[in-house]
Amino acid sequence: MSDPETCRMKEDDAEPQTDLLEVIELKDIPNFITGKKTSQTEKNLSQKSARRARSTRFLPCAHCEKSFTRKGDLDRHLRVHTGEKPFTCVQCGKSFKLADGLKKHLRCHSGVRSFHCHECGKTFILPSHLKRHMIIHADFKPHLCSLCGKSFSRLDCLKKHQRTHSGARPHVCFECGNAFNSADTLKRHRRIHTGEKPYTCSDCGKSFTQSAHLKQHERVHTGQKPYYCSFCGRSFSTSRNLPAHMKKHRPDA
Structure with missing residues (x-):
């Protein structure tokens, strides 16, 4: 007969051996949590991702320290x-x-102005232009002219203003020789020579050399009259009509 103590020892030893076999064979049987077996495709994708992660390197710029x-x-x-x-x-x-x-x-060529100022109704082609415009309503003018004390909301406006004191006109048209104090003014002037009219009315198709001219024209379609007489309340679609009207109220002005 077998020794009972020996039999118990053999049964006790069998338990950890069974656990070890379960661990070894776990990778070959369905997942005991999800009930799914890892497919070969999933294994390949996992291995590919691991290789990609290992092979990822910072690509350095040959001209500076950025990567x-x-x-x-x-x-x-x-x-x-x-x-x-x-x-x-x-x-x-x-x-x-x-x-x-x-x-x-x-968008500059399309003339579409889809960004509106909720304060004054003015429209803009780009959101950055609207953001820059909103500074006007905030009445924040940190850029001060040291010569006359006039202040501006934007630095580029201050620089342009300072040229009125110096008389500097560094931007010259190579077609006719006319000089201007800003690159934007020269750009608008160049359209006289090129015939370019990049601002087009979406209602009738008429084109203009300047965005301000397009905006003024669009009031023909919308009926907007933003310029008001402070004496009688009459409104006008263009600013140039208002001074002439005001003289009727103040002929000596």
């Missing part, structure tokens, strides 16, 4: 150094480093 994780981001950044502008406007030829820059620029 990127994606080649597309690096390629876009390199245009800062190379000056490359692969995105070109077919209407005016202006080029941009990013596709988003061209997309925003194309």
Whole structure:
């Protein structure tokens, strides 16, 4: 007969051995939690993700200390150094480093002003233009002219104003030689020579060289008259009509 104590020892030893077998064979049987067996495709995808994670390296810029994780981001950044502008406007030829820059620029040609100021109703092509305009209503003018004390909400407006004191006109038209105190003024002037009219009325299709002219024209369709006489309340669609009307109330003015 077998020794009872020996039999108990053998039965006790069998329990951890069974557990070990369960651990070893666990990878080959259905998942005991989800009830699903890991497919070969899932294993391959997991291994591919692991290799990608291991192979991820920061892509350094050869011109500066910046680095990127994606080649597309690096390629876009390199245009800062190379000056490359692969995105070109077919209407005016202006080029941009990013596709988003061209997309925003194309709104200038469309004349569509979908961003409205809730304070005065003025409309803008880009949200950045509206944001810049809102400073006017906040009456925040931190940029002070040291010569006359006039203040401005934007630094570029102060610089443009300061040229009125110096008389500087650094922007010259190569077609006719006329000089201007700002690049924007020269750009508008150049349309006289090129015949470009980038601002188009969405109602009738008429085009204009300046956005202000388009806005004034659009009042023909909307009936808007934003200029009011403080004496009688009569309104006008253009600012130039108001002074002439005001003289009827104050002929000596």
